[in-house]
Amino acid sequence: MPAQDEHNLVETAAPQATVTPATGPADPHKGEVAHWTPDGEVQPAGAAPSEEAVIDAIATVHDPEIPVNIYELGLIYAIELHDDGRVKVEMTLTAPNCPSAQELPLQVKEAVEKVPGVSDAHVDVVWDPPWDMSRMSDEARLALNMF
Structure with a gap:
């Protein structure tokens, strides 16, 4: 997954935000949850797994019917x-009757649990x-010839 820098993950059709970890013991947000949503909502976080590592782990999971x-x-x-x-992940599927409905969430869970x-x-x-x-994302559209 190409990244422009550590704070600009990947350009996709939906706006993205990055998780900003809390720094130092005097941080007023220490102990709060870091939250990323496609709509850009961000809350600060303390020491936690790397957001980039979690996203990279999730990106190892592929829908068996779509090569992306x-x-x-x-x-x-x-x-x-x-x-x-x-780590809590909210995800959806391409359709409610998706044949991978049982396996994809399990694959995401297993991939994320491997992250340091x-x-x-x-x-x-x-x-x-x-x-x-x-x-x-643009990369997915390109891979699927959907431009």
């Missing part, structure tokens, strides 16, 4: 990084907002 990783497809709606190493600093991963499948092709 699920992050580039825009299936990841939110990632919460907690100070104690817990992660103590536990929880994956929720959500349906609101419904996924559509506008959530795909």
Whole structure:
């Protein structure tokens, strides 16, 4: 996954934000959750697994019917990084009757749990907002000849 710099992850159709870790013991946000959503919501965080590492891990998961990783497809709606190493991922599927509905969330959980600093991963499948092709990154559109 190409990155322009460590704070500008990947340009996609949906706006993205980065997680800004808290620094030092005097940080007023120490102990809060870092939260990234496609809509750009960000809350600060303390010491937690690297956001880049979590996204890279998620990007190793591919929909078996589409030759693009699920992050580039825009299936990841939110990632919460907690100070104690817990990670919560909200994701969706391309359709409610997706044949991979059981395996993709499990694959995301297993991939995230391998990231250094992660103590536990929880994956929720959500349906609101419904996924559509506008959530795909430019890289995904190019790979699928959808320009």
